[in-house]
Amino acid sequence: MAESDVIGHLISVEHEAASMMQDAQIEADKRLAAAKVQADDAYKKQYEEIIRELENKYQVCTSEISQKKQEDFKKYQEEIQQLPTDVVSFNKLLDSLLFVH
Secondary structure (H helix, E strand, O other): HHHHHHHHHHHHHHHHHHHHHHHHHHHHHHHHHHHHHHHHHHHHHHHHHHHHHHHHHHHHHHHHHHHHHHHHHHHHHHHHHOOOOOOHHHHHHHHHOOOOO
């Protein structure tokens, strides 16, 4: 009978150990899931921050480029308007191109 008591006790200890292992696995799964949610949140937050920064830089750069383009075009127009016109030479050129003699 002593042997059966020892075997019964060992089986009981084994069941208890299996139950503890299962509880530990459940707890580990909960902690992993919570850590994943936390990591996903941190990633999303940093991703959105980077996107905001890049979007702001893009807006600033495109605004600067657009302003520079307008300034350059205005300068170009002013330079063109200040060029002297030589109507006589232009008319001669047209005559030579259009009316071949």
